[in-house]
Amino acid sequence: xxxxxxxxxxxxxxxxxxxxxxxxxxxxxxxxxxxxxxxxxxxxxxxxxxxxxxxxxxxxxxxxxxxxxxxxxxxxxxxxxxxxxxxxxxxxxxxxxxxxxxxxxxxxxxxxxxxxxxxxxxxxxxxxxxxxxxxxxxxxxxxxxxxxxxxxxxxxxxxxxxxxxxxxxxxxxxxxxxxxxxxxxxxxxxxxxxxxxxxxxxxxxxxxxxxxxxxxxxxxxxxxxxxxxxxxxxxxxxxxxxxxxxxxxxxxxxxxxxxxxxxxxxxxxxxxxxxxxxxxxxxxxxxxxxxxxxxxxxx
Amino acid sequence: xxxxxxxxxxxxxxxxxxxxxxxxxxxxxxxxxxxxxxxxxxxxxxxxxxxxxxxxxxxxxxxxxxxxxxxxxxxxxxxxxxxxxxxxxxxxxxxxxxxxxxxxxxxxxxxxxxxxxxxxxxxxxxxxxxxxxxxxxxxxxxxxxxxxxxxxxxxxxxxxxxxxxxxxxxxxxxxxxxxxxxxxxxxxxxxxxxxxxxxxxxxxxxxxxxxxxxxxxxxxxxxxxxxxxxxxxxxxxxxxxxxxxxxxxxxxxxxxxxxxxxxxxxxxxxxxxxxxxxxxxxxxxxxxxxxxxxxxxxx
Numbered sequence: 001x002x003x004x005x006x007x008x009x010x011x012x013x014x015x016x017x018x019x020x021x022x023x024x025x026x027x028x029x030x031x032x033x034x035x036x037x038x039x040x041x042x043x044x045x046x047x048x049x050x051x052x053x054x055x056x057x058x059x060x061x062x063x064x065x066x067x068x069x070x071x072x073x074x075x076x077x078x079x080x081x082x083x084x085x086x087x088x089x090x091x092x093x094x095x096x097x098x099x100x101x102x103x104x105x106x107x108x109x110x111x112x113x114x115x116x117x118x119x120x121x122x123x124x125x126x127x128x129x130x131x132x133x134x135x136x137x138x139x140x141x142x143x144x145x146x147x148x149x150x151x152x153x154x155x156x157x158x159x160x161x162x163x164x165x166x167x168x169x170x171x172x173x174x175x176x177x178x179x180x181x182x183x184x185x186x187x188x189x190x191x192x193x194x195x196x197x198x199x200x201x202x203x204x205x206x207x208x209x210x211x212x213x214x215x216x217x218x219x220x221x222x223x224x225x226x227x228x229x230x231x232x233x234x235x236x237x238x239x240x241x242x243x244x245x246x247x248x249x250x251x252x253x254x255x256x257x258x259x260x261x262x263x264x265x266x267x268x269x270x271x272x273x274x275x276x277x278x279x280x281x282x283x284x285x286x287x288x289x290x291x292x293x294x295x296x297x298x299x
Numbered sequence: 300x301x302x303x304x305x306x307x308x309x310x311x312x313x314x315x316x317x318x319x320x321x322x323x324x325x326x327x328x329x330x331x332x333x334x335x336x337x338x339x340x341x342x343x344x345x346x347x348x349x350x351x352x353x354x355x356x357x358x359x360x361x362x363x364x365x366x367x368x369x370x371x372x373x374x375x376x377x378x379x380x381x382x383x384x385x386x387x388x389x390x391x392x393x394x395x396x397x398x399x400x401x402x403x404x405x406x407x408x409x410x411x412x413x414x415x416x417x418x419x420x421x422x423x424x425x426x427x428x429x430x431x432x433x434x435x436x437x438x439x440x441x442x443x444x445x446x447x448x449x450x451x452x453x454x455x456x457x458x459x460x461x462x463x464x465x466x467x468x469x470x471x472x473x474x475x476x477x478x479x480x481x482x483x484x485x486x487x488x489x490x491x492x493x494x495x496x497x498x499x500x501x502x503x504x505x506x507x508x509x510x511x512x513x514x515x516x517x518x519x520x521x522x523x524x525x526x527x528x529x530x531x532x533x534x535x536x537x538x539x540x541x542x543x544x545x546x547x548x549x550x551x552x553x554x555x556x557x558x559x560x561x562x563x564x565x566x567x568x569x570x571x572x573x574x575x576x577x578x579x580x581x582x583x584x585x586x587x588x589x590x591x592x593x594x595x596x597x598x
Binding site: 086181182183184185188202204205206208214215216217218219222223224225226253256257259260295296297298299 | 516518558
């Protein structure tokens with residue numbers, strides 16, 4: 001089954017304590033779509049400017065990603081400049097230029113409306129809701145958000161999360177959304193808002209999935225170097241929803257395996273700047289690291 | 300098989316953001332011994348002052364802990380006062396009174412010298428080494444330390460860790476000992492110092508075990524409230540070495556299971572001040588939470 005990915009495409013300028021990359025391919029939807037296509041066909045809804053290079057379009061198309069929903073508008077593509085601290089869980093935004101992304105109003109091509117597996121990457125929750133309004137038979141909606149919307153659009157966000165099956169946010173966002181500092185209590189409070197389950201991402205410490213009666217924790221893959229954390233969370237969500245679409249298994253076990261595949265994609269993503277590592281990554285690589293996750297956690 | 304535990308016994312005055320406890324039973328050896336005795340007979344080597352109450356001695360003896368190695372000296376028992384921050388991974392020492400612990404020179408009763416399973420809780424590495432000198436046939440030495448010794452007694456510590464099979468330290472200590480901020484590189488560097496393997500404790504994020512060719516990560520048990528983190532690391536090590544002594548299984552799988560049992564004991568310990576939760580904890584409780592760890596991590 002296909003996966004629908006809706007979100008941002010952009011160019012990032014990234015400084016880490018040890019390196020710098022200028023105007024490299026980024027955007028939440030980009031990472032998620034490329035991660036998801038290891039498992040299932042992907043349909044992408046996003047917007048770029050007329051400056052979006054043919055070679056990047058060819059990269060996405062070459063991965064079999066359906067670009068019928070990729071709108072091209074006059075004006076510049078979204079650009080973000082950020083700097084990571086020595087502790088790479090912390091970053092500062094140095095510059096943000098929305099460009100045509102500021103006019104993004106997701107419109108699904110008719111053929112996309114019957115997609116059952118959906119990842120709503122981080123955009124305004126009102127726009128995320130407008131995507132749900134266009135779907136005829138979604139089976140699982142996986143949804144991300146960010147601090148900015150929790151603070152500035154809480155009403156829209158709370159209305160949205162009642163309609164999603166799986167909210168995927170990081171620990172800081174979970175604390176902000178719930179008002180609870182303890183992560184277990186934060187998750188319980190978030191489930192009261194309506195989503196069937198929530199995944200709390202904890203960067204180098206992995207992720208925890210809370211359902212109504214179950215908890216599943218997976219560590220991050222232990223890496224000797226995290227080169228660039230950008231996009232890890234989106235690759236995680238893309239890998240997860242891609243696996244779910246491929247397997248069709250939305251049982252507790254299916255979601256757990258999807259979370260591990262998501263962790264695999266996230267772990268590869270951070271091994272290089274931008275999507276560089278994913279450009280050369282094979283499905284065999286993905287399956288090999290999945291088996292390493294088994295070895296990392298079994299007792 | 301028996302376990303030998305060597306370390307401190309004391310009284311703690313503890314402030315957390317939500318509560319305070321005065322002069323409650325503490326000390327690394329206390330937590331470790333009580334945790335280990337769920338699995339195996341424990342022989343304790345420690346020192347207390349003449350003020351050590353009969354009721355606490357009776358508590359330890361009532362758990363079957365052999366107190367032949369518990370020295371009573373004239374003077375006061377070790378006392379520690381600490382305050383935890385809102386982030387309970389961080390604490391300040393407000394007061395420290397060594398009392399008779401300042402004169403602690405571990406002497407093993409003759410019957411203890413043949414013990415094969417050993418936990419050296421945090422004391423001066425020279426004193427830890429003196430314990431090893433008294434053992435006739437140790438099978439596995441599990442060893443803790445602290446920042447203070449890494450900074451002030453590095454030579455003694457490096458000589459010691461060459462003689463231990465399993466170093467158990469927290470992430471901050473691992474970074475200080477190795478000079479590496481990345482935890483995987485820190486572990487590799489520490490293994491070069493000589494221990495066969497190292498466990499890096501990460502508080503609410505669990506623990507990671509690094510052997511020469513293997514990595515095992517276990518999350519912490521997700522708790523809605525961490526009441527008092529004091530002693531969690533010692534209960535972890537005690538549970539681990541206790542399980543190893545009971546099973547005799549020092550294979551990679553055996554050590555992994557021991558790490559999970561250690562995590563079980565740590566998770567209960569933090570549910571109340573001091574050793575309060577352990578006073579009422581049954582072996583059935585331990586086994587039940589072990590099964591919950593299976594459910595928490597399997598996929």
